Amino acid sequence: MDANSLTPKARPARLSATDPGITDPVFSVRGLNLHYGSAQALHGVHMDIPRHCVTALIGPSGCGKSTLIRCFNRMNDLVENVRIEGLITFDGRPIDDPLLDVSELRRQVGMVFQKSNPFPKSIYENVAYGPRIHGISRRADLDAIVERSLRSAALWDETKDRLNDNATGLSGGQQQRLCIARALAVDPEVILLDEPCSALDPISTARVEELIQELKGRYTLIIVTHSMQQASRVSDYTAFLYLGRLVEYGPTEQLFLNPMCRQTEDYITGRFG
Amino acid sequence: MARSEATRSKRRPMLELCNMALAICILLVVGLVTLISVEGLRAFWPNRVELVECHDGRKFFGELKDEKPIRGADGRETAGVELRYRTCNRDLGGDGFVWVREDNIVRRSEPAELQWMERSAWGPLLVRFKALQRGTEVLEQDAAKLPTALEALLHTKNDERAELRRMEEERLAPLNDRLEALRLREVKAARSAPALPTELAVERAQMGALHAELLEQVRVRRVRHDSETLLVEDAAGHTKAVVISSILGFHAPNQLGQWERLGLHAARMWEFLSAQPRESNTEGGVFPAIFGTVLMVFLMTLVVVPLGVVSAVWLKEYARQGVLTRLVRICVNNLAGTPSIVFGVFGLGFFVYVLGGQIDSLFYSDALPTPTFGTGGVLWASLTLALLTLPVVIVAVEEGLAAVPRAVREGSLALGATRFETIRRVVLPASLPAILTGTILAIGRAAGEVAPLMVVGMVKLAPDLAVDGTAPFLHAERKFMHLGFHIYDVGFQSPDVEATKPLVFATTLLLIVLVLLLNIVAIRLRNKARRRYAGTGF
Numbered sequence: 001m002d003a004n005s006l007t008p009k010a011r012p013a014r015l016s017a018t019d020p021g022i023t024d025p026v027f028s029v030r031g032l033n034l035h036y037g038s039a040q041a042l043h044g045v046h047m048d049i050p051r052h053c054v055t056a057l058i059g060p061s062g063c064g065k066s067t068l069i070r071c072f073n074r075m076n077d078l079v080e081n082v083r084i085e086g087l088i089t090f091d092g093r094p095i096d097d098p099l100l101d102v103s104e105l106r107r108q109v110g111m112v113f114q115k116s117n118p119f120p121k122s123i124y125e126n127v128a129y130g131p132r133i134h135g136i137s138r139r140a141d142l143d144a145i146v147e148r149s150l151r152s153a154a155l156w157d158e159t160k161d162r163l164n165d166n167a168t169g170l171s172g173g174q175q176q177r178l179c180i181a182r183a184l185a186v187d188p189e190v191i192l193l194d195e196p197c198s199a200l201d202p203i204s205t206a207r208v209e210e211l212i213q214e215l216k217g218r219y220t221l222i223i224v225t226h227s228m229q230q231a232s233r234v235s236d237y238t239a240f241l242y243l244g245r246l247v248e249y250g251p252t253e254q255l256f257l258n259p260m261c262r263q264t265e266d267y268i269t270g271r272f273g
Numbered sequence: 274m275a276r277s278e279a280t281r282s283k284r285r286p287m288l289e290l291c292n293m294a295l296a297i298c299i300l301l302v303v304g305l306v307t308l309i310s311v312e313g314l315r316a317f318w319p320n321r322v323e324l325v326e327c328h329d330g331r332k333f334f335g336e337l338k339d340e341k342p343i344r345g346a347d348g349r350e351t352a353g354v355e356l357r358y359r360t361c362n363r364d365l366g367g368d369g370f371v372w373v374r375e376d377n378i379v380r381r382s383e384p385a386e387l388q389w390m391e392r393s394a395w396g397p398l399l400v401r402f403k404a405l406q407r408g409t410e411v412l413e414q415d416a417a418k419l420p421t422a423l424e425a426l427l428h429t430k431n432d433e434r435a436e437l438r439r440m441e442e443e444r445l446a447p448l449n450d451r452l453e454a455l456r457l458r459e460v461k462a463a464r465s466a467p468a469l470p471t472e473l474a475v476e477r478a479q480m481g482a483l484h485a486e487l488l489e490q491v492r493v494r495r496v497r498h499d500s501e502t503l504l505v506e507d508a509a510g511h512t513k514a515v516v517i518s519s520i521l522g523f524h525a526p527n528q529l530g531q532w533e534r535l536g537l538h539a540a541r542m543w544e545f546l547s548a549q550p551r552e553s554n555t556e557g558g559v560f561p562a563i564f565g566t567v568l569m570v571f572l573m574t575l576v577v578v579p580l581g582v583v584s585a586v587w588l589k590e591y592a593r594q595g596v597l598t599r600l601v602r603i604c605v606n607n608l609a610g611t612p613s614i615v616f617g618v619f620g621l622g623f624f625v626y627v628l629g630g631q632i633d634s635l636f637y638s639d640a641l642p643t644p645t646f647g648t649g650g651v652l653w654a655s656l657t658l659a660l661l662t663l664p665v666v667i668v669a670v671e672e673g674l675a676a677v678p679r680a681v682r683e684g685s686l687a688l689g690a691t692r693f694e695t696i697r698r699v700v701l702p703a704s705l706p707a708i709l710t711g712t713i714l715a716i717g718r719a720a721g722e723v724a725p726l727m728v729v730g731m732v733k734l735a736p737d738l739a740v741d742g743t744a745p746f747l748h749a750e751r752k753f754m755h756l757g758f759h760i761y762d763v764g765f766q767s768p769d770v771e772a773t774k775p776l777v778f779a780t781t782l783l784l785i786v787l788v789l790l791l792n793i794v795a796i797r798l799r800n801k802a803r804r805r806y807a808g809t810g811f
Contacts, residue, residue, distance in 0.1 A: 073687060075683065075686070075687060078683070078686065103689040103690070103691060104689065105689075106686065106687055106688065106689040107688070107689035110687065110688070111687035113680060113683065113684065113687075115680055117678070117680035117681050117683070117684040118684075119681060119684065119685070119699050119703075120681070120699075120702070120703050120805070121702070129685070129688060129690075129698070129699075130688040130689065130690075132698075133688065133689065133690045133694050133698070134689060166805065179684070182684075182688065183687075183688070186688055186689060
């Protein structure tokens with residue numbers, strides 16, 4: 001055992017292993033504990049999400065990264081017997097504020113899931129779904145939104161001639177990009193990506209990663225991934241979670257090249273996990 | 274290798290048994306459909322007719338229906354053959370059907386001039402034509418020219434009949450309606466003042482005069498309509514003068530070629546499908562019964578599908594899964610197994626007496642004590658059947674809802690849709706195939722149901738269809754006819770059961786075809802929906 005690796009390595013930009021010193025965060029997580037019934041899934045998570053950056057959440061299976069990302073748009077509300085303590089603010093406002101409309105929160109914080117889940121409708125209707133439920137009904141407006149969203153998701157060229165075809169006829173990668181387009185259509189600030197590439201082949205994965213790079217100037221992205229290569233390729237900041245605790249959080253390059261904690265180093269070098 | 278041989282030989286008998294059971298099922302179904310199809314289609318075939326002369330002096334015209342060996346006293350089939358003829362001519366002293374022993378017959382022949390005649394009363398005649406008369410004046414006596422002359426006269430009679438019907442429907446019926454309205458006004462006026470207002474009395478007198486004049490016109494036309502007669506003669510030489518206007522059609526069965534026979538067969542089938550029944554349902558068509566069945570099933574579907582879908586959505590999507598929902602589910606499943614007559618009695622007690630009675634006392638109190646909605650009708654029958662088929666729909670839709678993946682729901686919720694929007698825009702469309710499956714099952718069940726309908730509005734003979742040209746077009750309070758009950762009524766309640774036996778098969782065939790058609794429509798819709806949602810994994 002290398003005793004040296006246990007001691008934090010001092011970095012001027014980082015205040016501690018879990019505080020990269022982010023100013024103007026989109027989300028601030030303070031003392032977040034989450035219980036599924038009697039099992040605790042998150043333990044006192046403190047975390048600031050930087051604006052217009054890509055933040056990756058990594059960690060072994062069951063470490064709570066999916067649970068954490070689902071806190072940001074309150075998808076955990078749908079799970080029975082869930083108990084959440086602590087505070088999450090979105091642009092300075094607590095997301096569990098009883099006055100806050102959860103529909104509006106979810107419009108601003110879009111989500112793309114692990115398995116692509118297009119609605120059993122046409123490609124057009126899939127993208128137009130979000131705008132429709134938020135009250136846009138003029139055909140011309142919808143057409144413009146659909147085109148813009150599909151272009152942003154780099155899917156327009158492949159689908160412009162078959163917008164009325166069933167979305168389930170698309171390939172897996174196309175379906176996942178359609179889900180991204182669907183999330184973009186409601187004009188969100190944040191997009192949560194929960195292992196978006198885990199079911200895709202390498203080429204489709206590369207396309208989605210390119211897309212993430214293109215989107216990050218305009219949107220804040222949070223991505224859960226199992227692939228450390230992917231985290232290092234696409235993200236600006238990376239958080240490592242282990243057993244429901246935030247172990248280390250910092251700029252991606254630093255975290256991968258000079259991890260402060262032993263557990264992080266072991267995980268990213270493949271010694272466990 | 275040896276082991277797999279052993280297991281196979283052990284499995285064999287089981288497999289054989291399954292095969293056998295399946296084969297028996299298929300045979301039963303094929304047998305049923307074949308029997309009903311053959312018997313049903315044969316009912317309209319114009320057979321040849323014979324003149325039969327017997328040793329005991331009997332002479333009759335008849336259509337050979339049946340042959341069976343006679344059993345002797347010792348039970349053996351040695352005593353010869355007995356033939357059964359349909360002889361018709363009930364009002365000429367005939368029996369309708371005759372059994373005759375083969376050894377009693379002197380001669381059987383097929384005279385070409387025999388005529389088969391359909392009438393609006395008394396059943397068919399099987400006779401020779403003698404003369405065409407108006408009063409005592411003979412119009413035509415030449416046997417060769419008689420059929421042509423009769424044909425021409427029947428055309429005139431048809432026109433006259435149409436005109437009479439027009440008079441009754443377009444002039445007499447509205448006048449009757451106005452008279453009824455006037456009566457109600459008189460009743461109302463009598464309640465407030467002892468003496469009748471003069472304007473009502475004047476109106477009553479005017480309308481009475483109009484009514485009498487119209488009745489007289491109709492009467493004159495009727496006398497003219499019924500003035501011609503056809504003199505006919507049966508094999509034994511009995512004659513009868515048949516009023517021409519009562520003749521619906523005639524043909525000479527022994528002169529027909531195969532194509533003419535086929536054409537007549539088709540024409541008779543069409544009449545069966547499209548015409549009103551005659552002579553307490555033993556003759557004519559079954560159109561009102563077809564219409565009643567379809568309308569009832571249609572109304573039932575309109576009620577049961579939304580109700581079933583809403584119930585299933587509540588049970589599956591909204592209700593907290595606990596003791597209460599479990600209890601509701603048990604109740605729903607028990608409802609599916611309840612004998613249908615129980616639903617009928619409930620429909621009578623609740624819909625007809627309570628709801629219908631309330632509606633009558635609120636909106637139709639003038640017509641009381643004659644009930645409007647407070648008696649069986651197609652609306653109450655549809656509602657009763659909707660209750661009966663509700664469990665089927667609920668169970669099918671619940672399964673459909675359960676099959677919509679959680680990921681798709683979350684996708685919608687994550688876009689900011691509420692739970693209701695998610696259900697309405699994503700979950701329900703995706704469960705459309707299951708909803709249609711429920712509908713198919715409900716239709717299948719409802720179209721064949723007879724028992725509960727007998728107490729909530731189904732009748733042997735409904736004078737008017739429930740849909741017609743007068744506002745509000747759908748008269749949901751009217752009684753209706755139903756194919757299922759028609760089968761029972763024709764087969765077992767008619768005065769001449771033997772003569773109507775073919776009609777029983779024909780009606781049964783029709784009921785099967787109708788259920789099949791309704792199902793095909795629903796199945797096609799479902800397949801279309803399935804194709805639309807194909808490839809989503811559910």
